[in-house]
Amino acid sequence: xxxxxxxxxxxxxxxxxxxxxxxxxxxxxxxxxxxxxxxxxxxxxxxxxxxxxxxxxxxxxxxxxxxxxxxxxxxxxxxxxxxxxxxxxxxxxxxxxxxxxxxxxxxxxxxxxxxxxxxxxxxxxxxxxxxxxxxxxxxxxxxxxxxxxxxxxxxxxxxxxxxxxxxxxxxxxxxxxxxxxxxxxxxxxxxxxxxxxxxxxxxxxxxxxxxxxxxxxxxxxxxxxxxxxxxxxxxxxxxxxxxxxxxxxxxxxxxxxxxxxxxxxxxxxxxxxxxxxxxxxxxxxxx
Numbered sequence: 001x002x003x004x005x006x007x008x009x010x011x012x013x014x015x016x017x018x019x020x021x022x023x024x025x026x027x028x029x030x031x032x033x034x035x036x037x038x039x040x041x042x043x044x045x046x047x048x049x050x051x052x053x054x055x056x057x058x059x060x061x062x063x064x065x066x067x068x069x070x071x072x073x074x075x076x077x078x079x080x081x082x083x084x085x086x087x088x089x090x091x092x093x094x095x096x097x098x099x100x101x102x103x104x105x106x107x108x109x110x111x112x113x114x115x116x117x118x119x120x121x122x123x124x125x126x127x128x129x130x131x132x133x134x135x136x137x138x139x140x141x142x143x144x145x146x147x148x149x150x151x152x153x154x155x156x157x158x159x160x161x162x163x164x165x166x167x168x169x170x171x172x173x174x175x176x177x178x179x180x181x182x183x184x185x186x187x188x189x190x191x192x193x194x195x196x197x198x199x200x201x202x203x204x205x206x207x208x209x210x211x212x213x214x215x216x217x218x219x220x221x222x223x224x225x226x227x228x229x230x231x232x233x234x235x236x237x238x239x240x241x242x243x244x245x246x247x248x249x250x251x252x253x254x255x256x257x258x259x260x261x262x263x264x265x266x267x268x269x270x271x272x273x274x275x276x277x278x279x280x281x282x283x284x285x286x287x
Contacts, residue, residue: 001248002205003081003286003287004083006082006203006282007079007282008279008282009278009280009281010076010265010277010278011075011280012276014072014073014074014269014272014273015273015274018067018070018071019271020068020269021269022065022066022268023064023074023076025062025063025264025265026201026254026262026263027076027078027253029082036082038081038083039081040079040081041078044077045074046071058254060253060255060256076265089245090141090229090233090236091141092142094139095139095140097143097195098136100195100196100230102194110196110228114196116188117258117260118258118260119184119258120258121167121169122169125172129172130190134193140195144227145238147240148239152240155175155182158178164259168181168185168189169188172188179223180259183259184258186225187258195227198225198256199257199258199261200225200237201221201259201262202252202254203221203250203281204242204251206283224246225239226238
């Protein structure tokens, strides 16, 4: 078992005062099998005039706020204590991918993750890429792991070359980007075959090698992919950015169909003109 203390601070600084603002925040981590949330708090400055903490369609915590007073800085800070259990290692799912893609009795809350979205559509290049790994009657675990290995090998982790609007097919064509792009490319591949797969947002513990993080996307908001491997194994998570099967080094924040479903912050402001964004994340093991 790994115990973590999470601190995540998001700060927007505006060029001129924002007169009013409405924000929707996916910042409080969710519980899931193997992950226990023992304490969590979200503080917001300036103090909102209205605040509503609820659960969205996917079961994620979402906070909606209104700020009526003029402000030049908006800051949201999350602190949480989280325990994550190691997950069993799966080598073979014992079921071929066609059986899952063609399952007519799949529950609707799983089957909906087969459908493409604006950011996870497909094209001929995506189909050609994924079919190289999902050969006829291949075990779904082995095929998905091979797809992850290939994305990791071919992609170049590079910030600033994509945006939150970059699609999975576009990222696969460029073969570079950040964790969001790796994940959208993998989702596009899986959904092109009719396989259920979710976009997962969260955090990755740093693994220090000298003075350099050995993992890409550590100590910041991270993203990966969860794949339905059938009723025997359920959802299993794959991190294509780091070529990892997710276990106790990852903390789950939220999941949905794509990034837009779980964006940490989104909303509308009146005024403010240009802004700068600063995000600070620390995921520290504790005894």
